[in-house]
Amino acid sequence: MNEIWLLLIFFFSFSLYYVLKNRLAIFFPSSKKIIEVVLDFSDIKKNDVFYDLGSGDGRILIEAAKKNIKVIGVEQNKFLNWIARRKMERLKLKNVEIIEGDIFNQDLSKATVIVAYLSISVAHRLQKKIEKEVKKGTRIILVDHSFKEWKSVKMKKIGFIPVRLYLK
Numbered sequence: 001m002n003e004i005w006l007l008l009i010f011f012f013s014f015s016l017y018y019v020l021k022n023r024l025a026i027f028f029p030s031s032k033k034i035i036e037v038v039l040d041f042s043d044i045k046k047n048d049v050f051y052d053l054g055s056g057d058g059r060i061l062i063e064a065a066k067k068n069i070k071v072i073g074v075e076q077n078k079f080l081n082w083i084a085r086r087k088m089e090r091l092k093l094k095n096v097e098i099i100e101g102d103i104f105n106q107d108l109s110k111a112t113v114i115v116a117y118l119s120i121s122v123a124h125r126l127q128k129k130i131e132k133e134v135k136k137g138t139r140i141i142l143v144d145h146s147f148k149e150w151k152s153v154k155m156k157k158i159g160f161i162p163v164r165l166y167l168k
Contacts, residue, residue, distance in 0.1 A: 052072070131168075
């Protein structure tokens, strides 16, 4: 029994070290209330292309896909991608694409809505990418962090977690 605890401690310690060393976001599932605010701020229209950067287990993707728009999730974690894909298959959602990879290797020029729930250092790097690639009028929703020197159009706190809407 002690060996199991030792293995679990080692696994979680290594995982935390890897996440912090590479400045990645730790998976933190979005609550139903956060998803509601994200979708409200998204103001989804029929021709929108919705990107969820760091899409995790697909919670936001599912709700956005129900709006019958093109939905793209980008997640680096293989296990979370596997979970998200199983959910999409079970719900028979065909308008969702899940990309396993780094968000910084993706072309965001076609996005009209971008959602990101990332670490602060990744969010600041993402701001530079968005400034270069994203077209004017794109709605960007950040959960938990903010962009430097950008003023949000809307902000709502869910408990202690702020959700901010920016317009490019």
